[in-house]
Amino acid sequence: MQIYLPIAEMSIPVETIFLLGGFVGFISGVFGVGGGFLTTPLLIFMGIPSAVAVGTQGSQLVASGVSGVMAYWRRGHVDFMVGSVMLAGGILGSVVGIIFFQFIKYLGQIDLIISLLYIVLLGSIGMMMLFESAFSMFKKKTVKSEFNRFKSPSLIHKLPYKMRFPRSKLYISVLVPGGIGFVSGFLVSTMGVGGGFLLVPAMIYILGMPPLLVAGTSLFQIIFTSAFATIMHATVSNSVDILLAFFLILGGVIGAQIGVVASKKVTGARARIILALLVLGVCSQIAMQLFLLPSDLFVMVVK
Amino acid sequence: MLLSAFLTMPLCAQANHNDLAVAIASNHIDITVGFDGSTIELFGDRRDQDTNVAIVVEGPKKDVTIWQKAKVMGTWVNRYYVKFTDMPIYYSYAISTDEVGEHLQNVMLENGIGHEALFKKIKHKSSKKLKNDRNFYNEFVRKSSELGVFFEEPVKLKFINNNFFRASFKVPASAPTGEYKIHSYLIKDNKISDYKLDSLVVKQVGLNAFINNSAYDYSLIYAAVCIFLALFSGWFVSVLRVKT
Numbered sequence: 001m002q003i004y005l006p007i008a009e010m011s012i013p014v015e016t017i018f019l020l021g022g023f024v025g026f027i028s029g030v031f032g033v034g035g036g037f038l039t040t041p042l043l044i045f046m047g048i049p050s051a052v053a054v055g056t057q058g059s060q061l062v063a064s065g066v067s068g069v070m071a072y073w074r075r076g077h078v079d080f081m082v083g084s085v086m087l088a089g090g091i092l093g094s095v096v097g098i099i100f101f102q103f104i105k106y107l108g109q110i111d112l113i114i115s116l117l118y119i120v121l122l123g124s125i126g127m128m129m130l131f132e133s134a135f136s137m138f139k140k141k142t143v144k145s146e147f148n149r150f151k152s153p154s155l156i157h158k159l160p161y162k163m164r165f166p167r168s169k170l171y172i173s174v175l176v177p178g179g180i181g182f183v184s185g186f187l188v189s190t191m192g193v194g195g196g197f198l199l200v201p202a203m204i205y206i207l208g209m210p211p212l213l214v215a216g217t218s219l220f221q222i223i224f225t226s227a228f229a230t231i232m233h234a235t236v237s238n239s240v241d242i243l244l245a246f247f248l249i250l251g252g253v254i255g256a257q258i259g260v261v262a263s264k265k266v267t268g269a270r271a272r273i274i275l276a277l278l279v280l281g282v283c284s285q286i287a288m289q290l291f292l293l294p295s296d297l298f299v300m301v302v303k
Numbered sequence: 304m305l306l307s308a309f310l311t312m313p314l315c316a317q318a319n320h321n322d323l324a325v326a327i328a329s330n331h332i333d334i335t336v337g338f339d340g341s342t343i344e345l346f347g348d349r350r351d352q353d354t355n356v357a358i359v360v361e362g363p364k365k366d367v368t369i370w371q372k373a374k375v376m377g378t379w380v381n382r383y384y385v386k387f388t389d390m391p392i393y394y395s396y397a398i399s400t401d402e403v404g405e406h407l408q409n410v411m412l413e414n415g416i417g418h419e420a421l422f423k424k425i426k427h428k429s430s431k432k433l434k435n436d437r438n439f440y441n442e443f444v445r446k447s448s449e450l451g452v453f454f455e456e457p458v459k460l461k462f463i464n465n466n467f468f469r470a471s472f473k474v475p476a477s478a479p480t481g482e483y484k485i486h487s488y489l490i491k492d493n494k495i496s497d498y499k500l501d502s503l504v505v506k507q508v509g510l511n512a513f514i515n516n517s518a519y520d521y522s523l524i525y526a527a528v529c530i531f532l533a534l535f536s537g538w539f540v541s542v543l544r545v546k547t
Contacts, residue, residue, distance in 0.1 A: 002476065004338040006507055006514040011339060011476030059533040066537025071544065108370055112380045223537075227530045234526035238518050242529050243336075249536045256540055290378050298442040299370040299381055302392055302479075 007241035021251025029259020036193035055239030057192030058230035065223035072216025079167040083220040086181030090225035093185025126279035133272035189229040194222040323489035323497040333508040343472040352465040355490040362393025363481030369439040385429040385439035397458035406493040451475035
């Protein structure tokens with residue numbers, strides 16, 4: 001059944017959006033990631049204008065973030081104080097991201113910049129995840145603890161504006177969580193990804209947070225940053241399509257439930273290897289479009 | 304609606320004592336949630352059968368930039384461009400004859416009938432070091448044709464009798480919203496002897512219009528509703544997870 005999207009101003013089979021939402025929801029349920037890195041490029045492949053794809057994806061990130069953070073909150077695995085400082089950085093990152101997004105749109109190089117950002121981000125994260133998972137398959141299992149075995153770099157401790165974060169047992173400059181939040185906010189507003197796969201390692205290795213609190217805290221921050229990015233996209237560029245978001249979320253809700261059931265069969269390093277291959281698959285698809293001779297050398301932009 | 308336009312047409316023509324009379328079956332196309340394309344139907348009457356009729360349907364005008372990719376440092380990037388200002392982003396035309404001779408072709412070119420004439424009429428600006436602007440226009444035509452909003456070949460006017468005719472112009476699901484202008488020309492002795500201008504509006508209605516208007520007129524409230532929808536869905540999923 002065809003559905004006309006009022007903001008994208010195009011007709012598209014509703015089943016396609018629903019299935020895409022369901023697929024991303026399934027991935028989210030199995031691997032515990034937001035799935036923004038899949039939704040935005042797939043929406044663009046389907047012909048949705050990149051501005052609408054990025055703008056709309058923010059609201060889906062809010063939905064997946066809330067469902068995730070509720071589970072962590074019940075177990076007490078969210079550090080709201082660190083999350084709030086990250087959020088302040090995230091909001092600033094969103095504003096900068098929106099300005100950057102409008103600028104590259106004006107230059108006519110939006111596809112190039114977004115593609116390059118995706119290649120760098122997905123390529124590096126995918127490779128890191130693949131190697132880490134492959135090595136950990138041969139190692140003994142470790143339990144996520146309230147203590148971080150990794151020490152953050154010494155330069156981090158020399159930064160000013162230090163603050164105490166009792167829940168994470170940290171005494172660190174607010175610029176560090178604020179900076180990590182800034183990167184996340186920038187990614188949400190320019191690429192439509194929450195950046196959980198980037199935030200989590202940064203919070204462990206740079207911030208030195210206990211791994212047990214990392215996922216819940218990053219999701220807490222992503223909810224508000226994504227909500228803010230959605231407001232910015234809706235008010236600055238009118239590029240949030242609520243009908244598209246509705247069907248993506250609806251598919252995502254069902255897909256996530258199936259994913260949670262399936263996740264019991266795919267766990268640990270094996271699951272991370274599959275996710276890494278998925279991330280690298282999307283990355284190589286985007287890279288091919290950028291580095292190989294395109295099937296169409298001309299692009300039309302209507303304003 | 305079609306029948307009424309059909310029945311009133313000869314009366315309109317006689318009442319106005321014009322050489323050409325044209326009526327559109329409907330002056331609006333409504334885009335609903337399930338919109339999958341439509342047609343612009345029009346009927347016309349000419350007094351003299353030794354004349355030619357040409358009809359041009361122009362969609363809303365926007366600025367269109369055609370970029371050509373080139374390899375820069377190993378990557379294919381948008382390198383050269385031609386920007387066409389006030390370009391109709393829907394264009395279709397009909398002509399009453401299959402044989403377009405040199406004289407008729409000249410009349411069409413002078414009066415903006417057909418895509419060759421459109422290229423001459425449209426202002427354009429190009430990037431430096433670009434020699435062939437025409438190639439970019441051809442690419443615009445190709446890309447718009449693929450989207451179904453630009454028709455290179457003229458639509459055939461269907462004559463019901465010697466003078467009374469009908470034309471149908473396809474409007475695809477991807478058609479832009481806005482005002483469409485319908486220019487009707489009567490060509491006699493290689494000159495325009497009569498001209499009519501009609502218009503119709505392609506617009507979103509119902510839920511679509513409500514969403515579109517809200518997004519532009521009340522963007523902050525619209526964003527809040529989007530976020531509320533997302534928050535509610537996220538909460539609903541978490542409740543489902545606890546129960547399962």
